[in-house]
Each structure stands twice: as C-alpha cells, then as structure tokens.
Amino acid sequence: MPARLVLLVLLLALVFAAPTADPAEPSPATPLRTGGTVLLGGRVTVGVEVAVTEQEKTRGLSGRPGLGPGTGMLFAYPDPGFRSMWMLGMRFPLDFLWIRDGRIVDLFENIPPPRPGEQPVTVTSPEPTQFILELPAGFIRAHSLRRGDPAAIRLNQESP
Numbered sequence: 001m002p003a004r005l006v007l008l009v010l011l012l013a014l015v016f017a018a019p020t021a022d023p024a025e026p027s028p029a030t031p032l033r034t035g036g037t038v039l040l041g042g043r044v045t046v047g048v049e050v051a052v053t054e055q056e057k058t059r060g061l062s063g064r065p066g067l068g069p070g071t072g073m074l075f076a077y078p079d080p081g082f083r084s085m086w087m088l089g090m091r092f093p094l095d096f097l098w099i100r101d102g103r104i105v106d107l108f109e110n111i112p113p114p115r116p117g118e119q120p121v122t123v124t125s126p127e128p129t130q131f132i133l134e135l136p137a138g139f140i141r142a143h144s145l146r147r148g149d150p151a152a153i154r155l156n157q158e159s160p
Contacts, residue, residue, distance in 0.1 A: 035074055038133060039152040040097070040104070044143045046135065048074040050155060061134060062089030072135040074153070080128035087113050087120040093137035098129040099151045105129055106147060110137040 035050030047070060051057045061073055077083065080100050087094070090113035098106040106126050114120040125132070131153060139145075 035076075036153070036155040038072070038074060038099075039150070039154070041143065041145055041149040042152075044145075046070055046072045046133070048072050048133070051075045060085075061094070064091065066092045067134075067136045069136075072133050072139075075132040075134070076155075077130050080130045082125050082127070083129055083132055084122055084124040085132060085134070086122045087111060090114070090120070095135045095137055095140045096123055097133040097135065097140070097145070097151065098125045098127075099131040099133060099153070100127075100129045102150055102152060104145060104147055104149045104151050107140050107145060109140050 035048045038046045038048055040046060049071075051060060051073060057075055060075070061067070067073075075083070075085070083098070085096060093110050093112045096108040096111060097104050106129075108123050111121055111123055131151075133151075
C-alpha cells in the first residue's frame with residue numbers, strides 16, 4: 001500500500017510540474033500593455049507596446065502576423081545588462097535597437113523568423129542595455145538610424 005501511495009504522489013507531482021504550454025505557441029493571455037512612444041534620432045516616432053513582466057517578455061511578438069506601420073515592442077528592464085532575444089514563434093523578420101541612457105547603443109537589421117524545423121535565431125546585446133525595441137524589418141534602413149542616435153522613451157503612467 002505505501003508503494004502505491006508514493007507512486008500516486010510522484011505521478012501527481014509530475015502532472016502539476018509539467019509545463020502547460022509550449023513557449024513556441026503564444027498564449028491567448030491578456031494582451032501586452034500599451035506603453036507610449038519612442039522618438040528615434042530626434043525625427044521619427046514609434047508607438048510601442050511595453051513588455052515588462054517575464055511572461056510578457058517571453059511571449060513578445062510570437063505568433064503575431066506582423067507589426068503595423070510606425071509601431072514596435074519595447075522590452076524594459078530596471079537596470080542595464082547584457083540581454084538576449086530570440087525569434088521563437090515569430091512569423092516575420094525584425095529589426096532590433098538596443099537602448100541605454102537615451103541613446104541607441106547598437107542595432108541589428110532584418111533578423112529572420114525560423115523556417116520549419118530550424119532553431120530560432122538569438123541575438124545578444126554587445127554591451128549592457130536597458131531597453132530593446134523590436135521593429136518591422138527595414139525600419140532602421142528606411143529611417144537611417146545609427147549607433148549613438150538619441151532615443152527618447154516616453155512611457156504611459158501605467159508602464160514602468
């Protein structure tokens with residue numbers, strides 16, 4: 001009898017400890033909060049959604065068909081650090097801007113989504129960054145953005 005009880009407890013522990021969703025499949029959970037705007041290079045404004053919680057950051061733009069013109073997703077962190085982003089579950093290519101102290105510290109262009117059976121691409125900030133801005137591929141080139149350009153982030157009150 002005790003062996004059966006131990007087996008039952010182990011089975012229940014496995015069931016409740018198992019992940020409930022594949023991270024590649026976006027959750028239909030609450031939408032990300034709208035966040036405000038980012039003024040890039042002193043000349044182009046982007047409306048942004050802000051990913052603050054770990055769940056929001058993990059989900060990111062996964063599973064979406066695309067981004068609208070003039071929009072992006074801003075990943076916000078309390079302190080600068082080296083950050084990595086992946087293209088898991090992405091359906092469209094992205095440009096990435098790495099932002100710290102009101103400046104673009106680096107940028108990656110046209111990062112492709114994974115093809116079926118491929119591992120998703122991961123990009124890592126080359127230096128500590130506090131914000132990452134994901135934009136539709138081609139945005140950086142279309143607006144001639146460069147390292148060192150100003151990036152003024154204006155968040156709504158409900159965002160950090």
